[in-house]
Structure formats: C-alpha cells, structure tokens
Amino acid sequence: MFERYEAGERAVLVHLNFSREGDREDLEELQLLVSSAGVDACGVVTGARSSPHPKYFCGAGKAEEIAALVQAEQADVVIFNHALSPAQERNLEALMKCRVLDRTGLILDIFAQRARTHEGKLQVELAQLRHLSTRLVRGWTHLERQKGGIGLRGPGETQLETDRRLLRERIKTILRRLEKVARQREQGRRSRARREIPTVSLVGYTNAGKSTLFNLVTDSGVYAADQLFATLDPTLRRIEIDQVGPAVLADTVGFIRHLPHDLVAAFKATLQETREADLLLHVVDAHDQRAVENIEEVHRVLQEIEADEIPQLLVYNKVDLLEEAVPRLDRDDQGRPIRVWMSAQANLGQEYLFEALSDLLSRQIVELSLKLPPAEQKWLNVFFELSAVQKSQYDEEGNCLLTVSLPESEWRRQVKASEGRLEHFIIQ
Numbered sequence: 001m002f003e004r005y006e007a008g009e010r011a012v013l014v015h016l017n018f019s020r021e022g023d024r025e026d027l028e029e030l031q032l033l034v035s036s037a038g039v040d041a042c043g044v045v046t047g048a049r050s051s052p053h054p055k056y057f058c059g060a061g062k063a064e065e066i067a068a069l070v071q072a073e074q075a076d077v078v079i080f081n082h083a084l085s086p087a088q089e090r091n092l093e094a095l096m097k098c099r100v101l102d103r104t105g106l107i108l109d110i111f112a113q114r115a116r117t118h119e120g121k122l123q124v125e126l127a128q129l130r131h132l133s134t135r136l137v138r139g140w141t142h143l144e145r146q147k148g149g150i151g152l153r154g155p156g157e158t159q160l161e162t163d164r165r166l167l168r169e170r171i172k173t174i175l176r177r178l179e180k181v182a183r184q185r186e187q188g189r190r191s192r193a194r195r196e197i198p199t200v201s202l203v204g205y206t207n208a209g210k211s212t213l214f215n216l217v218t219d220s221g222v223y224a225a226d227q228l229f230a231t232l233d234p235t236l237r238r239i240e241i242d243q244v245g246p247a248v249l250a251d252t253v254g255f256i257r258h259l260p261h262d263l264v265a266a267f268k269a270t271l272q273e274t275r276e277a278d279l280l281l282h283v284v285d286a287h288d289q290r291a292v293e294n295i296e297e298v299h300r301v302l303q304e305i306e307a308d309e310i311p312q313l314l315v316y317n318k319v320d321l322l323e324e325a326v327p328r329l330d331r332d333d334q335g336r337p338i339r340v341w342m343s344a345q346a347n348l349g350q351e352y353l354f355e356a357l358s359d360l361l362s363r364q365i366v367e368l369s370l371k372l373p374p375a376e377q378k379w380l381n382v383f384f385e386l387s388a389v390q391k392s393q394y395d396e397e398g399n400c401l402l403t404v405s406l407p408e409s410e411w412r413r414q415v416k417a418s419e420g421r422l423e424h425f426i427i428q
C-alpha cells in the first residue's frame with residue numbers, strides 16, 4: 001500500500017455544477033473528505049458547465065483561473081470533486097504545475113490511511129494499483145518524483161516497462177492473497193453459523209458514530225475520530241446478549257453519497273459481512289440535518305448489495321445533542337423494536353439497545369418440520385452443516401422427516417438458494 005499522505009498540505013478544491021439539485025451538499029461533502037485526509041483547503045473554485053471539457057474537464061478559462069489561484073496560494077495540490085480521465089489529469093498537472101487529484105484518488109488516499117486489517121490493506125492497494133494502471137503513461141510522472149504527499153502516483157517514466165510488469169505482478173499477488181483471505185473468512189463464517197452465533201452488523205452513513213457505538217458496546221479500542229471513514233475494515237467482536245447468549249458484532253465502513261462504483265466493488269468483501277448478518281444496526285446521526293436523506297442513501301446501498309431483506313433496527317445516535325429527545329426504545333404495533341434513541345459518546349440509553357437486541361435476536365429462531373423427498377435430500381447435509389437438525393427419520397417411501405431450528409435469516413437464505421422449493425416441504 002502506498003504511503004502517499006502528508007498532513008498540512010494546501011489544496012485548491014474545484015467543484016462544477018452540472019445540475020442544480022444537491023450541489024451545495026456535494027461541495028460540503030468534498031470539504032469533509034478533504035479535512036478527513038488532513039489537507040487544508042486554501043481555496044475553492046466553483047463553476048457551471050453543461051458537459052465536461054475533454055482537455056481539462058473544466059473549460060480553458062476556468063483552468064487558467066484555477067492555475068492563478070494555485071500560484072497565489074502556493075497550493076500543493078488541486079482536488080476535483082469529479083472523476084477525471086488520465087489525460088485530463090495530465091493536462092491539468094502540466095498547466096497547474098502541481099499534483100491534481102480527482103474524487104476517486106482522494107477517497108482512495110483516505111482508505112489507504114485508514115485500512116487496518118490485512119484484508120483491508122490488500123483491498124486498498126488493489127484499488128490503488130488499478131487506478132494507477134490506467135494512469136501510468138510516459139512523460140507524466142515527473143511531478144510526482146519531486147516530493148511525497150497525497151496524489152503521489154509512483155514510479156518514474158524511465159522505468160515505464162519495468163513498472164508496468166511489476167504492477168501486473170503485484171496485482172496478481174494481491175488477488176491471490178485476497179482469495180486466500182476470503183476463503184478463511186468464509187470458513188470463519190461457516191463455523192459461526194455451525195455454532196449458531198448470530199451476527200449483528202453496524203451500518204450507517206459515514207460519521208454517524210458506528211465506531212463509537214462499537215467501542216462502547218464491546219469495550220474495545222477501535223479507532224474513532226471525527227473524520228470520515230474512520231472505519232474501513234469490518235472489525236468483529238463477541239458480545240453477550242440476554243436470552244440469546246454470545247453474538248458477533250461487526251463494525252463496517254461508512255456509506256457515502258456518490259462513492260465511485262469501482263470502489264464499491266473493491267470493498268465488496270468489507271460489505272460481505274453486512275450481507276451475511278442476521279440483524280443490521282442502522283446507526284443514524286440524529287443531530288444531522290440530512291438524517292432522513294442519509295437513511296435513504298443507506299437503504300439504497302443496502303439494496304444494491306442485496307442486504308435489504310435483513311431485519312434492521314434504527315439506532316438514532318447523538319441524542320445528547322438534541323434538546324427534545326431522550327434515550328428510549330420505540331416499538332411497532334406488534335411490540336417489535338424498531339428504533340433506539342441513545343448516545344454512544346455520552347453512554348446514554350445503552351440498556352435500550354441491549355433490550356432491543358435481546359428481543360429481536362431471540363425472536364429470530366424458527367423451528368420447522370420438513371418432509372424431504374429422496375431427490376431433495378442434499379438439503380439434509382446443508383442443515384447438518386448449520387447444526388440446525390433437531391430430529392430426523394425416514395418413512396417407507398424414503399422421504400426424510402426432519403425438524404430444524406435455525407435463525408430466520410438463515411432459513412430465508414436457504415429458501416432463496418433452493419429457488420423457493422424448500423417452502424413446499426414444510427409440514428404443519
């Protein structure tokens with residue numbers, strides 16, 4: 001993984017409006033991302049365009065304006081709140097005489113700073129190398145060799161061919177290692193399923209307070225900071241829940257608007273943990289004016305990664321910042337917990353969270369009687385693997401009569417895997 005980061009660098013931010021809706025927020029988010037990277041924004045250039053310009057992304061006049069600001073402010077880097085093509089980046093760097101970074105590059109740098117686990121680091125490096133491989137061109141890297149810092153792209157142009165080969169080899173090695181890590185993780189997941197330990201995943205918009213909540217609940221030292229993406233890797237801890245016993249709590253990376261799609265793919269394994277969860281704790285910053293939009297955005301992403309059918313508990317965090325709200329647990333008409341109001345930082349309302357966890361997870365075990373015809377008895381192995389079989393016997397026709405007990409979410413997953421057939425074998 002590259003160490004490309006230097007705190008205290010001065011950046012000029014560029015944000016162009018292509019449509020009116022949401023523009024202001026996008027710029028705010030860029031500013032958050034930049035401060036999260038430890039960079040000082042020394043100027044902002046905004047503008048409007050109907051479509052990107054092929055040479056500089058912005059128009060030539062706007063590019064001159066940015067270059068003048070870079071000069072006046074002695075900026076180290078220019079950060080575009082957009083996706084630039086490699087050619088645009090090169091053209092801009094030649095004109096600005098400083099490093100130019102696009103939104104993907106910036107987010108990658110933040111990921112690189114924050115990755116802690118082996119798998120997370122490999123994923124970040126892979127995404128960085130892929131981003132870099134499209135940008136490794138003759139006559140371009142001279143600027144990067146002068147000094148370190150964000151946006152440093154790597155090897156020099158005289159080494160171009162060697163660099164390309166090394167890059168390909170490195171990518172292959174990382175892919176092999178990632179495969180191995182994924183296999184190990186899958187084994188871990190299976191053995192958890194065998195022991196029937198439920199998994200609870202924290203999800204939520206970035207900066208909602210997931211890591212703080214994770215620390216409070218598990219009493220461990222996961223890094224929490226008032227910065228975006230303080231969490232990159234799913235961090236797993238065991239917790240004890242009344243009437244349920246042990247459960248695994250997973251902290252995951254925060255969601256963000258307009259996360260470049262190739263980054264979502266790069267972090268698929270990070271999100272994998274979320275897909276396999278029995279329950280999602282959807283943490284919301286109750287004090288954020290955009291709380292409702294953030295909830296919608298998280299739902300949209302969960303849908304994208306096919307985690308939207310997993311039961312969810314909304315955790316409205318940071319109630320200490322609200323005048324009217326007090327820690328409490330809201331239930332629906334059937335008495336099912338739907339919302340917890342608490343403060344992870346001020347340690348308020350933790351008991352409501354545990355009450356809801358106990359209630360939701362103990363409700364989730366289903367017990368079913370099934371009659372599997374001879375042609376469908378591979379399912380017996382599946383249920384044995386999951387330690388779900390309570391009783392099994394055969395009748396004269398060779399049907400297997402069995403009673404299974406397993407988490408509702410696991411049952412739903414198996415029904416899906418059987419394309420719905422399993423449901424026809426239930427006997428009342």
Ligand SMILES: Nc1nc2c(ncn2[C@@H]2O[C@H](COP(=O)(O)OP(=O)(O)OP(=O)(O)O)[C@@H](O)[C@H]2O)c(=O)[nH]1
Pocket residue numbers: 204205206207208209210211212213223224225226227228229230231232252253254255317318319320321342343344345346
């Ligand atoms: N006032 C207040 N601040 C909180 C509370 N919980 C978390 N914070 C603060 O909110 C900021 C973000 O918290 P994190 O726990 O890092 O948030 P996160 O959701 O894990 O963030 P990402 O890793 O970016 O996804 C930190 O400065 C916390 O101290 C709370 O209950 N009240």
